[in-house]
């Protein structure tokens with residue numbers, strides 16, 4: 263019998279760092295996974311129990327711009343492009359409201375942690391803090407210093423920058439040095455419009471790279487040798503027409519691959535949708551794809567000791583899915599069904 267602050271969930275637990283489905287129960291006590299067992303018990307909730315997602319790359323700042331025209335990448339998000347013109351003109355309150363709506367959407371579609379590449383310098387960071395207030399989400403903020411600054415806001419986890427192509431490399435190196443001296447992290451878009459920025463990005467010794475859809479096999483080997491994780495955003499790549507990343511080759515080379523939904527103006531920040539594209543178009547390996555969207559993202563954000571998978575002692579950042587929903591009814595491989603077809607409408611409860 264559960265004590266007052268304990269919650270029991272029964273059903274199929276997607277358990278451990280290898281995401282093995284097992285029948286049984288899970289007990290949450292004070293927000294921590296206290297126990298996982300095999301017995302069939304009376305429970306508060308019943309269903310498929312999964313860890314929540316880690317969205318390792320998103321720009322929530324452009325959330326108020328929902329339907330831009332199809333344009334080449336540089337015209338959309340490059341310096342002086344549509345996104346930046348919009349952000350310069352939109353009222354601050356509208357930008358913050360758009361961000362808050364996206365964050366609520368993320369929480370409702372199973373995401374727990376996200377890494378936001380924040381434009382707009384210190385006030386851009388402030389906007390995210392305001393938008394996130396009291397929401398059940400964890401953020402890693404990767405800020406961009408305002409023009410002329412080389413410091414990063416203290417509230418940031420680090421420094422998230424667009425392609426090295428957009429910047430003066432020596433200034434970027436100076437900014438990276440400042441970030442490092444403050445124990446802050448560095449993440450860079452690379453290999454998105456072309457592969458000519460990958461060597462410069464690697465030279466900054468980043469904590470992770472974003473995209474690499476244009477990377478050649480030699481580029482991927484260099485990334486693997488440098489042990490730099492990669493966050494892929496294939497729905498974004500489809501919207502901007504830049505080609506898809508070779509996720510299979512990345513995993514074969516041992517690269518840690520995380521997943522991000524990128525600009526909200528291009529795609530909803532819904533990780534179920536990103537996961538479905540990857541499993542169908544890029545990598546027929548349900549377990550690996552689920553890991554990319556959960557534990558790998560948590561590892562890239564350096565929170566994998568606490569969240570990202572279901573193990574005793576970890577925080578219970580979980581969702582319970584209805585295996586009897588019209589969408590999931592009849593599943594005999596719950597993990598595969600979750601990866602290929604589950605969505606927000608299958609969620610019974612989010613912890």
Ligand SMILES: [Zn+2]
Pocket residue numbers: 319321379451472524525
């Ligand atoms: Zn991006």
